Amino acid sequence: MGSTSARLLTLLGLLQSRPDWSGAELAERLAVTGRTVRNDVARLRELGYPVSAVRGPGGRYRLGPGARMPPLLLDDAEAIAVAVGLRRTTATAGFEEPARSALTKLEQVMPDRLRRRLASIRDASTSGPENTDSNVEDPAVDPAVLAAVADAVRDHQGLRVDFRDQRLELEPYRLVAWQRRWFLVAREPRTGEWAPYRVDWLRLRTPGGRRFTPVPFPGDVTDFTVREVARAGWAVHARVTVDAPADEVLARINPAVGTVEALADGRCVLVTGGDSVEVVAVWIGMLGLDFHVDGPPGLVEHLRVLAVRYAGAVPVPVPVPVAVPGAGPVAAPGTPT
Incomplete structure (x- = not known):
């Protein structure tokens, strides 16, 4: 390999690339x-x-x-991947400014050939809207709140929160990103119940809760979140009686739409929700089955419209x-007889 300084940078990049x-x-890898290698490692320590x-x-x-952060050494493909990822993150509610600032800093330190390549990708491409399944804007998540919740999960630190109209103490277990939203799966120690909580609906209280010993989660946390959000994670919820067996309804829906409860008379109830009555109405209509809705009132009125x-x-x-045999010629509708 060439000069010692170039070799040291390459060695540092290798050490960053895997543990x-x-x-x-x-x-x-260094051809030495x-x-x-031992001498170069000693030089890095001296630095x-x-x-x-x-x-x-x-x-x-x-x-x-x-105590000091080493220079971040990325190859061409890694640098472009980070830049493209940051550009997409600027469309994520709550992270627009941090992502835009980080992208600006990254572009400033890129070699000219990479800046030119990133510019060509930017100029030659376009993106469709992120939110195409709702008529409601994506909720903004405070990065500081998200980071505080993640720290609590890591440190097994309880959280005291205001969640909509409730004041709760929670044992945080895992953050789940789904449908452009963040959910905290947590256990309420008072009842022992697990539930997903929308992070944009959480208001952290200080001081926080007590440290705790984690209780193993009973199942797959992602499947649980997708299933339970239909019950508690949307702005609008509905129980829809469907004139079909539960198995037929389950075969027609994505699990993210809701849960299905069988009824004794052979019908079933679809428990579903969405960000608006319009979204819920669309999902119900896609069933292709007869159904009955008693509430909420806003959804009932929207279905009437x-x-x-x-x-x-x-x-x-x-x-x-x-024509009726023996009745003579039949006049066209609207023709005088």
């Missing part, structure tokens, strides 16, 4: 001897980069956390005259 390297692997080593055949090296609108959207069929 653990053997001395032999580093020597092969094991002794040179303040905390490279730890495990003695043994070939030795093993790891870049640990330290849709019924009139759809009925007026198609021409009324004209009855076709039917």
Whole structure:
């Protein structure tokens, strides 16, 4: 390899790219001897980069956390991937400004060839709207709240929160991102019940709750979130009675739409929800089955409006005259007899 400084930067980049390297692997990648690798590691330590080593055949090296942040060395594909990802994040409610600021800083330190490539990707492409399944704007999530919740999950620290009209103490378990929203899956120690809580609806209270010993979650946390959000995670909820067996309804819906409860008379109830009555009405209509809705009032009224609108959207069929044997000629509708 070329100069020592170039080799040190390459070595630093390798140590950043994965957690653990053997001395032999580093020597092969750098095309140097094991002794040179050891000398270069010593130089990185002198510069303040905390490279730890495990003695043994070939030795093993790891870049640990330290008092100073090493330069972030990305190859061309990695730098473009980060930049494109940040550009998409600028469309995420609550993260627009941090993502835009980080993208600006990244573009400033990019080599000219990468800035030109990123510019060509930007100028040659466009993106459709992120939110195409709702007539309600995506909720903004405070990055500070999201970070505080993630810290509480990591540290097994209880949370005291205001959630809509409730004041709760929660044991946070996992954050789940779904449908451009963040949900905290948590256990309420008072009742032992698990539930997903929309992070944009959480208001953290200080001081926080008590530290706790985590209770294992009973099942798959993602499946649980998708299923339970239909009951408690939307602005509008409805229980729809469907004139069909539960199995038929389950075969027609995505699990994200809601849950299905069988009834003794062979029908079932679809428990569903959405950000607005318009969204819920669309999902119900896509069933292709007869249904009955008793509430909420806003949804009932919207379905009445849709019924009139759809009925007026198609021409009324004209009855076709039917000839009766022995009755003589049949006059066309509207013809005097």
